[in-house]
Amino acid sequence: MTDTQRGHADTSGTLDEALERIHLSGPERDGRLSNHAPMAVEALVRRGQAPAAHRWLDRYRAKLEDMPGSVEPVTGQNWHEALGDIRRVADWTLFFERETADRPWRTVLAAWWPRLLPGIAGGATHGVIRVGHSVRTLLEGEETAPRVREFAHALGYWAARYAPLPALERLTAPPGAAAALDQVPLIAEQDGDLPSRLGRLTGFPDWPGRRPEGPEAARAALGELVRAATHRYATHGHASPIMLVHSATAPNAVLRTLPALPDALWAPSMHAAWAASAAVTSAYAPREGLPVAGHGTAAQGTENTETAEHTQGAQDPQHSQGAQDPQDVFARAAAHGDDHTIKFTDTALDVGDESALVAAGRAIELNTPVW
Template sequence: MTDTQRNHVDTSGTLDEALERIHLSGPERDGWLSNHAPMAVEALVRRGQAPAAHRWLDNYRPRLEDMPGSVAPVTGRNWQEALGDIDRVADWTAFFERETADRPWRTVLAEWWPRLLPGIAGGATHGVIRVGHSVRTLLAGEETEPRVRELAHALGYWAARHQPLPALERLAPAPDAAAALERVPLIADQDGEMLARLGRLTGFPDWPGQTPEEPEAARTAIEELVRAATHRYATHGHAAPIMLVHSATAPNAVLRTLPALPGALWVPSLHAAWAASATVTAAYGPREAVPVTAPPGAQDPQEVFERAAAHGDDHTIKFTDTALDVGDAAALVAAGRAMELNTPAW
């Protein structure tokens, strides 16, 4: 394991304490903005910034809202009628709390992952991103009650915001992920929230052109996509500095979840990861790139993340976390660009 890839296992109880505080709130605020606290706090703890986690949450907590009230219980028989209904988010959360209490969380995840993948773009991809952070924690350490409950909250939010894409044209193949992102047709009208923009999508390049036959090939392709999207942010993130981070963080959430899934689900996961990244690119990408000059000398990954933590913006923290997963110099430049483009939180 390199220094760039090194992660910290939380033995202090900080993450569990923070999650218990977060679970008093709902998954959204101000009508549609996502609650980023569980994802940002997990990244802070994971990257060695646990002492700052509660202070960050103290500052973020006034933005949050209570969990909405229940409408009617979601069950194994009626779940399809509740899929994509944000008014049922409390019911979905309670459903997954029951499911993960009664069965191993990996079993629940494997059952629901293929059901939720077609709606990966819902909630501006925050459902899958929250799941990815949750699964990373569960795979890395003790399966505590707050961490399993966080997976239930993440799955519940994804189910409530589930939003399939419209039928899309399959465009000419691209040789690699970077070229595929470059060739994504931008929607003509980039106004409105992401939900409104989804209906304006027309088609995506055919990538990867040949569907991988082996799970490991699918993993490699997703890694390539995450790297390409992270690098691209440095030159293209200026168009929508907050939204375009999801072109990298959404497929990275899928990548983080793969080890907990059966191999048969890895190829469908690749296709969903590409759809998520391409959707964000089409909906928010700029017409022109802006050249970026890399700082002189090599950057230390841990120092880069410390700067992101001090910056405090939730999307910047999560994007820098992904940049450290990619781990190369270009990714660290992109993380620095996110700090420049996004407004510090406090």
């Protein structure tokens, strides 16, 4: 992994200061849209854009809403009944704050990850994505109080938005992740919000079948999926520029979390990540891709639950041609300002190849700049 792919651990205090500001707000706004501030700010700081983090948050904070009030405390005895109840998000957050105060965060993660994994698609996958950003910070830097608190908030949001997928037919799958994504059946009517679309899912290719047989094979398969979904955005992201980023960022959040999990959880994590990526693909991808200059990898993906404030931007082919510097690509995403674009570009830098950078350029082109 190159230095650019690895990123920078924050020693400036910028991330902790930003997280403390963010934790004054709740995890959602406007009824259902996720608070993307902790994820976007973490990516900005890690990718060398720390000086822009507070300025970005200053502009974003007007969108944020207060944390809802408590309904009833979540406990070790009643948590089952609170799972997936967004009205209990404050209760879940306080529960995980207590859990992480009493036990190491890795212990809490190992206990709750398998419980939450079946509901990976809840909240448009933002629960697991937020956890992935939080775990990356804890693994690579100091375990400060704001970072552990962010981990608790992330788990609390995932628990409150927990939403299992319907029972699905297991279809014969081709051997590769890219081919499997190509063969995901699209839902008949791509309209409505994500929960209504997920209710129309019928079946997915059973990729990668009974493999992988060990934790390292699971990690390799998950890396292949992240790469394939990132590449595919270049040719298919136009159909739903915001929602289709999650086909890559959700499995990448799982990939980032693997090192903090027991080996026995790696294979089920990979399968859940595939389900999330396939679900987003089925719900939002177009039937045909569009060729993109500079995209050297075969890849495949209209409406959007978050497009009230995003419209399709003008395409700029010059950004899809020739070798690109990863740091320059992320600097463009940071200047663009859109939270999903920042997070997708962060994932593209994890993938690290030219096709991934082209896909990041497409996200910058397709989504409307925030400023």
